[in-house]
Amino acid sequence: MIARMREDIQTIFERDPAARSVWEVVFSYPGLHALWWHRVANWCWTHRLKWVARFVSHMSRWVTGIEIHPGVTIGRRFFIDHGFGVVIGETTEIGDDVTLYQGVTLGGTSWNPGKRHPTLANDVVVGAGAKVLGPFTVGAGARIGSNAVVVKEVPPGCTAVGVPAKLVKCKDGTPEDRRRETADRIGFSTYGVAQDMPDPVANGIDAMLDHIDSLERRQDELEALTKRLSEQLGEQQTDKA
Numbered sequence: 001m002i003a004r005m006r007e008d009i010q011t012i013f014e015r016d017p018a019a020r021s022v023w024e025v026v027f028s029y030p031g032l033h034a035l036w037w038h039r040v041a042n043w044c045w046t047h048r049l050k051w052v053a054r055f056v057s058h059m060s061r062w063v064t065g066i067e068i069h070p071g072v073t074i075g076r077r078f079f080i081d082h083g084f085g086v087v088i089g090e091t092t093e094i095g096d097d098v099t100l101y102q103g104v105t106l107g108g109t110s111w112n113p114g115k116r117h118p119t120l121a122n123d124v125v126v127g128a129g130a131k132v133l134g135p136f137t138v139g140a141g142a143r144i145g146s147n148a149v150v151v152k153e154v155p156p157g158c159t160a161v162g163v164p165a166k167l168v169k170c171k172d173g174t175p176e177d178r179r180r181e182t183a184d185r186i187g188f189s190t191y192g193v194a195q196d197m198p199d200p201v202a203n204g205i206d207a208m209l210d211h212i213d214s215l216e217r218r219q220d221e222l223e224a225l226t227k228r229l230s231e232q233l234g235e236q237q238t239d240k241a
């Protein structure tokens with residue numbers, strides 16, 4: 001536990017140029033306090049102490065201005081900078097090395113129970129005031145601009161800004177470049193003819209190309225995961241033998 005707390009403090013030095021000393025970080029960072037209280041609340045939540053969990057979470061919000069539902073799953077090296085006004089809903093899942101700024105909502109759009117909040121993969125950054133709404137995934141390394149309202153999946157490595165959020169950049173090229181690559185790969189040679197015209201058919205094709213691209217990326221991720229799992233299984237069987 002102490003090692004994990006040290007890691008939390010170190011994370012703040014890595015991601016906040018304003019952090020000056022360990023004492024300052026330990027006593028003056030509401031994001032750190034909210035994270036530590038969340039660990040207590042989450043433990044209670046998963047040990048059938050749901051009322052206590054909600055009460056701990058409520059007290060934490062009272063002190064920090066950050067509301068994290070006790071059911072939220074959070075990975076390593078999570079950092080909420082400033083933090084006031086952050087709200088994280090019950091079925092949110094957060095990977096490793098994720099950063100949020102003040103005013104972020106990770107929320108739902110449905111009153112049905114079940115998964116209704118987003119999943120943030122590793123290394124995601126969500127800018128101040130942004131809202132990410134719905135049970136989709138924000139891919140690894142993606143960045144969400146301040147005040148964006150994100151209502152659908154963001155592919156890994158992409159930057160989404162605006163209301164509703166649109167992709168403006170991806171690490172391996174702009175969304176436009178990727179559509180062109182996908183169009184080439186699937187042999188859709190007429191792509192691009194009407195790009196500067198307000199053509200609903202061209203817009204529909206763009207949307208389909210984006211969807212194909214996102215499915216291909218998801219397939220790659222699943223293949224990598226399957227490979228890793230079968231390697232682990234192989235290692236376990238070797239150990240047993």
Ligand SMILES: CC(=O)SCCNC(=O)CCNC(=O)[C@H](O)C(C)(C)COP(=O)(O)OP(=O)(O)OC[C@H]1O[C@@H](n2cnc3c(N)ncnc32)[C@H](O)[C@@H]1OP(=O)(O)O
Nearest residue numbers: 082101126127128143144145146147148159161162168169
């Ligand atoms: C007290 C404090 O400091 S609290 C900390 C607050 N800071 C934050 O919340 C950081 C959040 N980060 C951002 O919003 C950043 O602008 C990012 C991550 C979205 C983009 O960063 P970069 O990758 O450097 O992209 P870049 O600045 O080149 O912008 C790309 C395009 O998006 C636009 N853009 C960038 N941010 C936003 C935004 N929040 N909303 C709308 N458009 C935006 C840019 O104008 C640019 O448009 P253009 O290509 O038409 O010129």
Ligand SMILES: N[C@@H](CO)C(=O)O
Nearest residue numbers: 015016017018019081
């Ligand atoms: N804490 C961050 C954002 O405000 C900085 O000082 O840059």
